[in-house]
Amino acid sequence: MKSVESQIAEWRAYVANAPGVNGHDVDELEDHLRHEIAELNAAGLTADEGFLIAVKRLGEVDGLSREFAREHSGRLWKQLLLSGDDEQAHASSGWLTTLVFAVAAAVAIQLARLAAGFPDEEPTWLARNATLFVLPFLAAYFARQRQLDTRGWTLTATPFVLAALVVNLYPWSGDSDTETLAILSLPIALWFVVAYPYTGGTIRSHERRMDFVRFTGEWFIYYVLIALGGGVLMGLTAAILEPAEVDVDRIAAWVLPSGAAGAVIVAAWLVESKQRVVENMAPVLTMLFTPLFALMLAGAAVVYAVTGLGGAFDREHLGTFDALLVVVLALVLYGTSARDASTSSPGWMDGIQLVAVVSALVLDVMVLGAMIARIGDLGFTPNRTAALGLNLVLLVNLAWAGWLSARFLTRRCRLNRLERWQTTYLPVFALWAATVVVILPPFFGFD
Amino acid sequence: MHIDKDLVAASATPLVLAILAEDESYGYAILKRVRALSGGELEWTDGMLYPLLHRLLRLGYVTTEWRTPPEGRRRKYYAITDEGRAALADQRQQWVTVTRALKDVWPGSGGVLTALSEA
Numbered sequence: 001m002k003s004v005e006s007q008i009a010e011w012r013a014y015v016a017n018a019p020g021v022n023g024h025d026v027d028e029l030e031d032h033l034r035h036e037i038a039e040l041n042a043a044g045l046t047a048d049e050g051f052l053i054a055v056k057r058l059g060e061v062d063g064l065s066r067e068f069a070r071e072h073s074g075r076l077w078k079q080l081l082l083s084g085d086d087e088q089a090h091a092s093s094g095w096l097t098t099l100v101f102a103v104a105a106a107v108a109i110q111l112a113r114l115a116a117g118f119p120d121e122e123p124t125w126l127a128r129n130a131t132l133f134v135l136p137f138l139a140a141y142f143a144r145q146r147q148l149d150t151r152g153w154t155l156t157a158t159p160f161v162l163a164a165l166v167v168n169l170y171p172w173s174g175d176s177d178t179e180t181l182a183i184l185s186l187p188i189a190l191w192f193v194v195a196y197p198y199t200g201g202t203i204r205s206h207e208r209r210m211d212f213v214r215f216t217g218e219w220f221i222y223y224v225l226i227a228l229g230g231g232v233l234m235g236l237t238a239a240i241l242e243p244a245e246v247d248v249d250r251i252a253a254w255v256l257p258s259g260a261a262g263a264v265i266v267a268a269w270l271v272e273s274k275q276r277v278v279e280n281m282a283p284v285l286t287m288l289f290t291p292l293f294a295l296m297l298a299g300a301a302v303v304y305a306v307t308g309l310g311g312a313f314d315r316e317h318l319g320t321f322d323a324l325l326v327v328v329l330a331l332v333l334y335g336t337s338a339r340d341a342s343t344s345s346p347g348w349m350d351g352i353q354l355v356a357v358v359s360a361l362v363l364d365v366m367v368l369g370a371m372i373a374r375i376g377d378l379g380f381t382p383n384r385t386a387a388l389g390l391n392l393v394l395l396v397n398l399a400w401a402g403w404l405s406a407r408f409l410t411r412r413c414r415l416n417r418l419e420r421w422q423t424t425y426l427p428v429f430a431l432w433a434a435t436v437v438v439i440l441p442p443f444f445g446f447d
Numbered sequence: 448m449h450i451d452k453d454l455v456a457a458s459a460t461p462l463v464l465a466i467l468a469e470d471e472s473y474g475y476a477i478l479k480r481v482r483a484l485s486g487g488e489l490e491w492t493d494g495m496l497y498p499l500l501h502r503l504l505r506l507g508y509v510t511t512e513w514r515t516p517p518e519g520r521r522r523k524y525y526a527i528t529d530e531g532r533a534a535l536a537d538q539r540q541q542w543v544t545v546t547r548a549l550k551d552v553w554p555g556s557g558g559v560l561t562a563l564s565e566a
Contacts (some may be wrong), residue, residue, distance in 0.1 A: 028474060028497060028523045035475040035491070059494035067498035414507035414530075 004047040008033065011055060019064035025068060028329050033058060097144065098269040105137040105265055106258035113257050124179060128167040131187045136160045136259045139197050141265055145272075147199035155201070159193040166438055171446055177382040178441035185386075185436040191216070192430035209423040210337050215271055217334040218282050222267040230259050283338040287349065290331050294352050297328060297359035301394060304366055318387055323366050325394050328360045332401060336422055339415070346409045357402040364395050382444045386436050393432050454481055457488060460487075461538040464531055467509060471526035474500065500525055508534050 008030065014016060016026045033054050040050035058064070112133050116126040136157075168280050172179045198215060199208035234255065238248040335353055368391050375384050404421055408411040452459045466472060466480050478496055481489055508531030515521045527535070 024523075025497065025501075027521065029494065031473075031520055031522050032475045032478075032493060032497075034520065057493045059492035063492070064494040064498075067495055068501075416505055416507060 004037065004051050007048075007051050015064070018068075021065055021068050027297040029058065029064075038373050047417065052398050076367060094145070094269065094273060097265075098141070098265060101137050101141040101144075102262040102269075106262040108137070109257045109261040110254070113253070114157040115238055118257075119253055120357065124172065124174065124183075125168070126130035127183045128172070128179070128186070129164070130162055131190050132160065132167070132181075134264050135187070135190045136237060137195060137261075138264055138268055139194050141268065142194065142197035146197060148197060148201055151243070152197070152201045156193070156197045158191070163190060163437070172441070173446050176398070176447055178444055178446050181382055182437045182441060187431040189430055189433035189437055192426070192433070195426075206420055206423040209222060209426055212339040213333055213422070214282075215268075217286075217337070218271045219267050221282055222270045223263060226267055227260075230263070284332070286335045286338055290335055290356060291352050293328055293331060295360065297324075297356055297363065301359040301362040305362065318367065318371070321363065322387060322390055322394075324362055325367075325391070325398075326362055328356055329394060329397065330355060332398075333422055336419055339419075346411070348356045350405060350409055354402065354405045357398055357405060361395070361398045361402055364391055367391055368395060382440055382447060385440060385444075388430055389435070393428055397422075400425075450489060455491065455519060458489070458542075459491070459495075461542060463496070463499060464501065464508060464527060464535040464538065465526040467525055468532060468535055471524050473522050473524050477525075479539070503531065506534075507531075 011033070012026055012030055015021055015029060016023065021029075033051075036054035036057060037047070037050040040053055041047060045053070109130070112126060112129065116123050118126055139156050139160065143153055146152075148156065167182065167186065172182075195209070195212045198204050198212050199205065202208045234252060237251070241248055241251075332353055335349070339349075368388070371384065371388055371391065375388065378384075400421055401418065404413060404418045408415055408418055463477060463483060466477050466484075472480070474496055477500075478491065478493055484544060486552070487531060500511075504511055504525075509525045509527055510523050511523055513521055514524050529548065
């Protein structure tokens with residue numbers, strides 16, 4: 001007969017494997033189990049009997065794990081587990097749906113490319129519309145997966161229709177700044193539109209919004225991985241076909257756009273179905289890069305604080321700075337979303353995140369100062385306005401996030417205040433991106 | 448007496464908060480206290496207490512700390528926060544209102560109706 005100790009060890013291993021339960025939870029449950037057994041033994045039961053009853057009282061592992069998963073949706077945010085067993089069937093047939101949508105996106109972008117005669121010609125309507133040949137398919141994919149009703153589908157489609165009207169009916173003048181800005185901002189605005197079908201229409205829920213942030217981070221990682229693989233494939237193909245004097249560029253013109261468009265859907269599907277792989281990888285990457293970026297930012301902040309930004313702050317540098325700030329914000333946002341809320345006391349990572357936020361804030365303030373001085377001298381242009389808006393949007397976010405995380409570090413506020421702030425702020429990014437597409441161009445006369 | 452599952456679930460939060468308002472505690476002790484308070488009538492599946500405690504933690508109603516008592520195993524203690532106390536007060540208000548309403552409408556419980564019929 002097995003000893004109770006080995007039975008407990010087996011039970012522990014079994015519970016630890018259940019989705020949604022982590023090591024600390026198992027420690028806690030084991031403590032409970034041992035208490036119960038000791039109590040039952042004291043009441044005259046044998047060790048074995050005590051174990052059986054205690055396990056029974058603790059409840060079925062399936063139910064337990066489901067409850068844990070429901071509470072810690074961040075730890076395990078797959079709808080698969082939460083909405084019951086019938087979803088299992090969906091997951092296996094999911095690849096076919098994915099394939100259909102991926103191919104549809106690939107074909108759509110290909111037709112657009114042929115119509116535009118790219119790459120021989122480069123009409124700007126193609127660049128303006130490129131997102132519209134891809135993201136609607138992603139949105140539709142999620143709308144289907146989440147089984148949205150007619151109202152949900154309508155609400156999903158409306159922003160895309162509006163965007164299509166704006167980018168095609170506005171009297172864009174060739175090679176204008178406003179057009180370039182719109183081309184850059186539209187994907188961002190429309191990515192937020194995907195959040196609606198992604199969350200199954202429950203866009204008001206802060207937890208689901210956080211899920212979308214997580215999804216974005218993991219989707220990005222998958223997309224980069226696919227792109228790397230695709231790049232290797234293309235490179236080898238080119239190398240192998242070169243001697244046969246095949247025009248490799250022609251092939252690339254066909255394969256690249258379709259591949260890039262299809263990969264958007266495939267990456268989304270991978271995030272959804274192969275969650276655990278990245279679930280472990282993404283937080284590790286964040287852990288790795290947050291300190292490095294914090295170090296770099298702190299260094300840059302000190303250097304610029306000493307030397308001053310000076311007049312050397314031209315347009316390209318501004319672009320770099322803004323890109324850097326956006327990356328930092330993405331890291332902070334993703335770091336927040338990947339954080340395990342059950343360990344509520346601040347750790348060293350929170351300290352590092354604060355360093356990153358504060359350094360980014362210092363840089364942002366300096367950039368803003370330089371920008372305002374420039375605008376004061378030379379007046380508003382579309383580029384300066386867009387950059388100023390972006391920096392202000394970032395400034396507000398970083399300032400309040402820094403304040404909250406400082407309070408969190410000194411244990412004067414809860415972690416969920418920080419998460420809440422980020423999820424509340426998300427629409428602001430979307431709105432600013434939409435503003436740059438819709439309002440700036442007419443405001444500056446499509447200059 | 449069997450108590451309805453929904454009722455058990457609804458009363459779980461205020462009950463746990465109230466127990467923690469007395470003093471900080473850990474999972475097993477909370478559960479024992481629930482049993483004692485209800486005379487064993489409130490049947491909880493033991494394991495469900497933990498997801499509930501974690502939810503309260505996320506909402507900021509409780510804080511937690513691992514501690515090793517002088518003799519024995521490492522154990523996770525929970526303590527109520529000010530926000531938790533506020534939530535408890537709010538819940539209490541709700542329960543008082545509900546029980547008062549029920550009391551008033553049920554005959555023989557000394558409510559307004561019985562007072563009127565006796566008059």
